[in-house]
Amino acid sequence: MKIQSGISLKPYNTFGIAARAERFAILRSEEDLRTILRANIAPLHLLGGGSNVLLTKDLPGLVLRNELKGIHVEKETETEVIISAGAGELWHELVLWSLAHNFGGLENLSLIPGTVGAAPIQNIGAYGAELKDVFEKLEACDLERGERRIFRAEDCRFGYRNSIFKNELKGRCLITRVWLRLSKSPTLNLSYRILADSLRNKGITDPGVREVSETVIAIRQSKLPDPARIGNAGSFFKNPEVPVQLYQSLKENYPDLPAFPLPGNDGQVKLAAAWLIEKAGWKGRRIGDAGVHEKQALVLVNYGNASGIDILNLAREIQHDILEKFAIDLQPEVNIW
Numbered sequence: 110m111k112i113q114s115g116i117s118l119k120p121y122n123t124f125g126i127a128a129r130a131e132r133f134a135i136l137r138s139e140e141d142l143r144t145i146l147r148a149n150i151a152p153l154h155l156l157g158g159g160s161n162v163l164l165t166k167d168l169p170g171l172v173l174r175n176e177l178k179g180i181h182v183e184k185e186t187e188t189e190v191i192i193s194a195g196a197g198e199l200w201h202e203l204v205l206w207s208l209a210h211n212f213g214g215l216e217n218l219s220l221i222p223g224t225v226g227a228a229p230i231q232n233i234g235a236y237g238a239e240l241k242d243v244f245e246k247l248e249a250c251d252l253e254r255g256e257r258r259i260f261r262a263e264d265c266r267f268g269y270r271n272s273i274f275k276n277e278l279k280g281r282c283l284i285t286r287v288w289l290r291l292s293k294s295p296t297l298n299l300s301y302r303i304l305a306d307s308l309r310n311k312g313i314t315d316p317g318v319r320e321v322s323e324t325v326i327a328i329r330q331s332k333l334p335d336p337a338r339i340g341n342a343g344s345f346f347k348n349p350e351v352p353v354q355l356y357q358s359l360k361e362n363y364p365d366l367p368a369f370p371l372p373g374n375d376g377q378v379k380l381a382a383a384w385l386i387e388k389a390g391w392k393g394r395r396i397g398d399a400g401v402h403e404k405q406a407l408v409l410v411n412y413g414n415a416s417g418i419d420i421l422n423l424a425r426e427i428q429h430d431i432l433e434k435f436a437i438d439l440q441p442e443v444n445i446w
């Protein structure tokens with residue numbers, strides 16, 4: 110394995126930020142992992158596809174990009190299959206692989222950028238589904254103890270765009286392999302209205318996993334900017350979960366404020382961050398090369414030469430404004446480095 114110096118990270122993050130890594134290496138094997146542990150370079154920044162990070166500075170230490178590969182069927186019954194995938198596999202490639210085998214469970218999560226190993230970090234989710242719905246276990250290298258650890262679903266403490274790996278174990282575990290439980294006779298999840306409506310509008314009355322995946326892909330392509338054309342990291346902020354009382358008082362001024370109940374938590378509701386940002390007048394606004402996407406207010410974009418700080422400053426202005434206007438403290442979903 111080659112450890113390079115002074116590498117530009119521009120091709121390695123979907124915001125297209127031109128920060129540099131003091132050292133940079135690509136992890137492709139167990140042997141590479143042992144080399145990295147022996148080299149003991151600190152700090153260590155674990156990178157997958159770079160689709161959920163904002164680089165605000167040049168990074169000291171070592172940036173380690175995960176390219177551990179391999180998809181296997183581990184166990185099969187008449188109704189289910191347990192598969193495992195190397196952390197460096199591309200998530201959407203895994204979704205396509207599952208569809209080619211007619212395995213259900215990943216179709217709603219089609220076209221999410223990034224790697225398999227990053228999926229548990231924020232419990233990726235879209236169109237009414239989350240990684241945790243199909244998650245079996247993962248293997249990670251505990252970088253402090255230098256030993257292999259297995260995490261079952263309950264150990265990962267999955268929440269809304271959250272897990273133990275964003276909290277207590279932040280930066281401490283390098284995920285190497287993920288196991289998922291897929292179905293051979295899937296029950297489709299069409300709970301998300303836009304998805305159900307789109308299928309109906311296409312005249313599809315009895316969809317299979319492929320039709321669901323194709324429809325999710327079409328919706329995503331119509332709404333979200335393609336990072337290959339315009340730098341972004343998807344939703345920049347999380348949808349805020351707020352006390353019902355706050356929601357009710359806001360609703361007096363904003364009768365069309367959308368809210369979603371949180372099952373199992375009667376005291377809180379989830380609001381749409383995109384709605385708040387749009388209502389506050391930020392949709393489509395641009396400061397230099399940093400902007401709020403014109404079609405999706407939750408997505409901050411790099412129109413070309415924005416620095417990470419430009420994007421961060423824009424994010425802070427939005428946070429400040431939303432706090433003033435709605436008394437809501439928006440939290441970033443993106444990892445700020």
Ligand SMILES: Cc1cc2nc3c(=O)[nH]c(=O)nc-3n(C[C@H](O)[C@H](O)[C@H](O)COP(=O)(O)OP(=O)(O)OC[C@H]3O[C@@H](n4cnc5c(N)ncnc54)[C@H](O)[C@@H]3O)c2cc1C
Nearest residue numbers: 155157158159160161222223224226227233234284342343
């Ligand atoms: C256009 C667009 C649309 C998106 N849509 C969605 C969506 O619908 N739903 C959703 O949930 N997300 C979405 N995202 C965000 C992003 O795709 C996911 O968070 C994805 O899981 C990030 O994967 P990555 O490999 O790019 O992670 P990176 O950005 O490389 O890393 C993200 C975090 O995970 C850590 N990490 C990465 N790999 C490992 C590893 N092997 N072990 C330990 N830590 C690791 C990093 O240190 C970092 O903290 C979108 C992003 C874009 C650009």
